[in-house]
Amino acid sequence: MIIADYHVHSDFSSDSKAPMEQMIEQAIRLGLKKLCFTDHMDIDYPQVNDHNFIFDVDVYGKKLLELKEHYHKQIELLMGIELGLQPHLTTQLSSLVNQYPFDFIIGSSHVVDHVDPYYPQYWENRTKKEGIQLYFESIIENCKSFQGFHIYGHLDYIIRYVPGQSETKATYSYSDYAELLDEVLKTIISYGKGIEINTAGYKYGLGFAHPKPEVISRYKELGGELITIGSDAHKPEHLAYDFNLVPELLKGLGFRYYATFVQGKPIYEKL
Ligand SMILES: [Zn+2]
Numbered sequence: 001m002i003i004a005d006y007h008v009h010s011d012f013s014s015d016s017k018a019p020m021e022q023m024i025e026q027a028i029r030l031g032l033k034k035l036c037f038t039d040h041m042d043i044d045y046p047q048v049n050d051h052n053f054i055f056d057v058d059v060y061g062k063k064l065l066e067l068k069e070h071y072h073k074q075i076e077l078l079m080g081i082e083l084g085l086q087p088h089l090t091t092q093l094s095s096l097v098n099q100y101p102f103d104f105i106i107g108s109s110h111v112v113d114h115v116d117p118y119y120p121q122y123w124e125n126r127t128k129k130e131g132i133q134l135y136f137e138s139i140i141e142n143c144k145s146f147q148g149f150h151i152y153g154h155l156d157y158i159i160r161y162v163p164g165q166s167e168t169k170a171t172y173s174y175s176d177y178a179e180l181l182d183e184v185l186k187t188i189i190s191y192g193k194g195i196e197i198n199t200a201g202y203k204y205g206l207g208f209a210h211p212k213p214e215v216i217s218r219y220k221e222l223g224g225e226l227i228t229i230g231s232d233a234h235k236p237e238h239l240a241y242d243f244n245l246v247p248e249l250l251k252g253l254g255f256r257y258y259a260t261f262v263q264g265k266p267i268y269e270k271l
């Protein structure tokens with residue numbers, strides 16, 4: 001059994017209404033031993049709706065500390081964050097991660113060329129292939145401009161929002177982007193960072209967790225070892241989503257361990 005969920009949101013994220021306590025109670029019910037909150041911090045997120053994806057880290061840290069103490073006999077709580085990376089944010093992101101004692105930091109591409117691919121606007125002047133390529137290129141660029149994270153989040157998040165996706169379930173194939181994806185994976189590995197298995201892909205009906213198994217397999221071939229597992233839950237009922245599928249998936253690809261993080265250091269857990 002996977003004993004830790006390392007990608008979890010609460011109402012500190014502007015797209016979640018779930019108080020931390022509700023997420024924790026659910027994690028305990030599910031038998032998790034570790035729960036790492038990774039609320040959204042997307043500095044300079046384009047203003048398109050009410051979401052600004054910014055929260056007060058002082059309040060967050062204080063609340064987590066209280067809850068950590070309160071629940072310490074039932075579950076270990078960790079203070080993480082999901083940073084929305086953009087190449088021009090190096091200074092702000094560096095000062096943020098130096099200011100707070102995060103146990104774990106996810107770096108994610110949510111905004112590419114000033115637009116979240118979630119919005120149709122991203123796809124207006126691009127083909128499907130161009131949109132996907134630009135997304136993968138953003139990962140390389142973001143890694144080069146900022147290294148203050150531990151793992152890169154949901155590597156193929158873009159695929160959720162490709163126009164026409166829901167009708168066709170046409171995902172994408174590693175081979176269509178092989179050279180670029182290899183560069184993405186090699187860049188992540190070369191900086192000593194890892195990737196995550198993000199089971200929200202199952203929730204979105206894609207039929208796989210992010211990233212596609214063939215990409216995870218290539219990561220392993222290229223020497224990648226560091227993997228965390230997260231549901232990306234924004235509600236209690238989505239915690240540890242389809243985690244029962246993960247051990248077989250990862251073992252089938254040759255992995256024996258996944259990682260959890262405490263005080264920024266990986267701890268290897270047996271699959
Ligand atoms: Zn994300």
Ligand SMILES: [Zn+2]
Nearest residue numbers: 007009082232
């Ligand atoms: Zn997330």
